[in-house]
Amino acid sequence: MKAAALFCCALVLAGCATGQATPGTQVAAERLAASIVPGRTTKAELLAAFGKTRSVVFDSGYESWLYQSPAGGGRFSEFVVLIDPSGVVAKTRQRAPAAP
Secondary structure, rough: HHHHHHHHHHHHHHHHOOOOOOOOEEEEHHHHHHHHOOOOOOOHHHHHHHOOOOEEEEOOEEEEEEEEEEOOOOOEEEEEEOOOOEEEEEEEEEEEOOOO
């Protein structure tokens, strides 16, 4: 339950992210979905495959990372990754871009 609450907080924070992504955070949505496996993918593997990105670290040790995927028209879809304290991906969530 606590992890779900943290993930919801991460999604709220991710929703506040607007504007152009910083270098290294724009990744094709298909590549993210195919490469990140909850319960198996590690923080080190994320860094190696996609580089640093926007993140939030919680007091509990969980981290939320935000990757963006170009969606055309200057818009981006968002891919949020929740990493547990041991450094393994706990959950992922994809959000479509806002309507123009």
